[in-house]
Amino acid sequence: MKAAVLEEFGKPLVIKEVELPQLLDDEVTIEVKACGLCLTDIHIQEGRVPTVTLPLIPGHEFSGVVIAKGSKVSQVQIGWRVTVFVDVVCGDCRYCALGETSRCISMKRIGFERSGGMAEYVNIPAKNVQRISEEVSFEKAAVIPDAVASMYRGLKTMGQVGVGTELAIVGVGGLDGHFGFIGCQRLAGFAKVWCWLYLACRVGHHQPRVWCGHRDFWHCGQRMHCFVDCCAALIWYCSLFDRDLPRGIATPLGHGH
Numbered sequence: 001m002k003a004a005v006l007e008e009f010g011k012p013l014v015i016k017e018v019e020l021p022q023l024l025d026d027e028v029t030i031e032v033k034a035c036g037l038c039l040t041d042i043h044i045q046e047g048r049v050p051t052v053t054l055p056l057i058p059g060h061e062f063s064g065v066v067i068a069k070g071s072k073v074s075q076v077q078i079g080w081r082v083t084v085f086v087d088v089v090c091g092d093c094r095y096c097a098l099g100e101t102s103r104c105i106s107m108k109r110i111g112f113e114r115s116g117g118m119a120e121y122v123n124i125p126a127k128n129v130q131r132i133s134e135e136v137s138f139e140k141a142a143v144i145p146d147a148v149a150s151m152y153r154g155l156k157t158m159g160q161v162g163v164g165t166e167l168a169i170v171g172v173g174g175l176d177g178h179f180g181f182i183g184c185q186r187l188a189g190f191a192k193v194w195c196w197l198y199l200a201c202r203v204g205h206h207q208p209r210v211w212c213g214h215r216d217f218w219h220c221g222q223r224m225h226c227f228v229d230c231c232a233a234l235i236w237y238c239s240l241f242d243r244d245l246p247r248g249i250a251t252p253l254g255h256g257h
């Protein structure tokens with residue numbers, strides 16, 4: 001099959017013929033129809049994700065059609081249109097038991113520590129598949145588990161967003177800006193939630209610079225119930241904890257760097 005392979009950090013992906021590994025009993029083969037490019041893929045490509053070993057087929061935001069399944073797979077059918085959960089977790093450790101699967105001690109993420117969707121085909125555990133309806137395009141379905149569900153869960157559980165919440169979303173990528181608004185709409189309706197959207201970027205290596213239209217970012221920040229950080233710049237974080245947040249909630253969602 002054809003795949004985009006990261007062979008060396010800091011270098012472009014190499015499109016080449018590779019062998020699809022043998023399908024395991026609990027896996028399905030997905031014929032990839034759409035695959036997103038996430039900022040995290042850039043971190044991976046530049047060697048900033050220490051758990052990644054090379055060569056790697058990246059791609060953790062993808063969707064496709066199930067074309068084969070292992071002998072122990074009964075819950076997924078061939079021909080299903082599916083999207084894919086990124087984290088392959090053990091289901092047994094104390095974090096999995098608590099539902100905190102993103103902290104699983106033996107997690108292997110698709111497109112990080114195991115092959116991802118930047119290929120014609122990929123084998124993944126059947127438990128990581130989510131069926132999608134005919135009305136949802138492959139392109140939209142591809143980004144739901146990572147970019148949409150991460151933000152939604154962060155807003156709902158950690159952020160405790162509800163009617164009347166004033167919320168600052170820091171960072172204006174797809175995850176934060178776009179899906180943050182959608183999440184707020186689902187949880188409380190646009191009319192009842194103030195969403196403050198800021199663009200933060202780093203200047204040099206150590207100093208964050210923040211724009212907020214003509215307002216002063218920190219002055220506005222005093223009234224927020226919650227900050228959702230999608231930049232994950234350490235210096236920004238340190239500054240955040242100096243703030244006097246009314247409810248003291250800060251939800252980190254970005255990939256740290």
Ligand SMILES: [Zn+2]
Nearest residue numbers: 038039040146
């Ligand atoms: Zn991502």
Ligand SMILES: [Zn+2]
Nearest residue numbers: 090093096104
């Ligand atoms: Zn686990």
